[in-house]
Amino acid sequence: MTNRTLVALAFALGATVATSESSAFCRSSTIRGAAGECSTTGVPLMWCSACTGLSLNTDGSIDIPFETLKTEATSAAARWSAEVGCPGETMDPPAFELRVIDDTRVYSGINHGGPNANAVWFNSEWRLDTLHRMGTIAITIVSFDRRTGEILDADVELNQRTDANPAGFVFSTGMPMPDTADLPTILTHEFGHALGLGHSDQDRAVMWPTAGMGESRRTLSADDVEGICDVYAFDRRPSMQCDAPGTTTRPNLVCNDTPYGGLAPAPDGGRAVGGCSVHEGISKPTRARWWLLGAAMVTLAWRRRPRAATRVA
Numbered sequence: 001m002t003n004r005t006l007v008a009l010a011f012a013l014g015a016t017v018a019t020s021e022s023s024a025f026c027r028s029s030t031i032r033g034a035a036g037e038c039s040t041t042g043v044p045l046m047w048c049s050a051c052t053g054l055s056l057n058t059d060g061s062i063d064i065p066f067e068t069l070k071t072e073a074t075s076a077a078a079r080w081s082a083e084v085g086c087p088g089e090t091m092d093p094p095a096f097e098l099r100v101i102d103d104t105r106v107y108s109g110i111n112h113g114g115p116n117a118n119a120v121w122f123n124s125e126w127r128l129d130t131l132h133r134m135g136t137i138a139i140t141i142v143s144f145d146r147r148t149g150e151i152l153d154a155d156v157e158l159n160q161r162t163d164a165n166p167a168g169f170v171f172s173t174g175m176p177m178p179d180t181a182d183l184p185t186i187l188t189h190e191f192g193h194a195l196g197l198g199h200s201d202q203d204r205a206v207m208w209p210t211a212g213m214g215e216s217r218r219t220l221s222a223d224d225v226e227g228i229c230d231v232y233a234f235d236r237r238p239s240m241q242c243d244a245p246g247t248t249t250r251p252n253l254v255c256n257d258t259p260y261g262g263l264a265p266a267p268d269g270g271r272a273v274g275g276c277s278v279h280e281g282i283s284k285p286t287r288a289r290w291w292l293l294g295a296a297m298v299t300l301a302w303r304r305r306p307r308a309a310t311r312v313a
């Protein structure tokens with residue numbers, strides 16, 4: 001293990017932030033940082049299994065064919081797993097992956113005690129609130145165990161332009177197009193949040209918090225790789241963070257991509273969109289213990305592209 005790895009590990013155990021000349025990534029935490037800043041308190045968030053499934057909402061997009069959405073989502077997920085080699089002798093990929101599984105009609109929210117879907121969907125009714133802000137291209141809502149930081153659910157909403165939502169965005173794939181949001185870039189960024197990363201302060205990183213129209217930033221930077229490997233480095237799993245308190249139970253390291261509580265093909269328990277509320281007293285059947293849940297909201301905002309710049313970064 002290199003000194004760099006040890007430093008990253010110390011950051012992970014001590015708090016949530018890794019900031020140095022070589023690493024500027026940020027891990028999402030059970031306690032949000034001040035606006036625009038990485039949290040320095042709380043427990044860093046992470047999934048405690050080896051994989052989970054993402055489901056596209058069958059509403060799809062008015063801009064992009066459904067099969068193309070599925071292809072782009074699959075590619076964006078792979079950028080954070082199969083295409084990454086974490087530092088070390090064997091350059092193993094991160095010990096967790098997102099997989100695109102069966103479609104759903106579920107939107108955002110977590111259904112306590114019932115089936116769920118980690119939904120990816122296009123929101124054409126972007127009603128402004130503390131989560132859905134003007135100028136935001138997409139958000140990811142992460143539900144987690146407030147005590148351990150275990151992520152239980154993550155939903156990605158894309159702010160789609162429609163007649164009813166004229167302030168939304170037009171999404172495109174293929175060659176980046178002016179005046180459109182590059183869907184591969186946006187999905188890759190949001191999936192970083194779904195995996196437990198916050199925003200980087202390195203402007204070439206996928207996890208940089210803003211994107212210009214027509215801007216493509218699909219490839220992970222070295223900082224992004226450091227970030228995801230900090231969360232899921234193969235040689236550091238299983239993590240103490242994922243142990244059931246007071247036991248020696250280890251997380252299930254076999255990939256089971258079924259979402260928390262089972263895959264929900266349709267909303268079950270109501271459409272719960274957003275809210276940074278804290279829910280207490282939730283039973284997770286598989287472990288039969290009480291959970292404290294919180295929700296984190298992370299966004300990718302639109303940045304107006306300066307006329308002369310090819311890339312604002």
Ligand SMILES: [Zn+2]
Nearest residue numbers: 209298299300
């Ligand atoms: Zn973001």
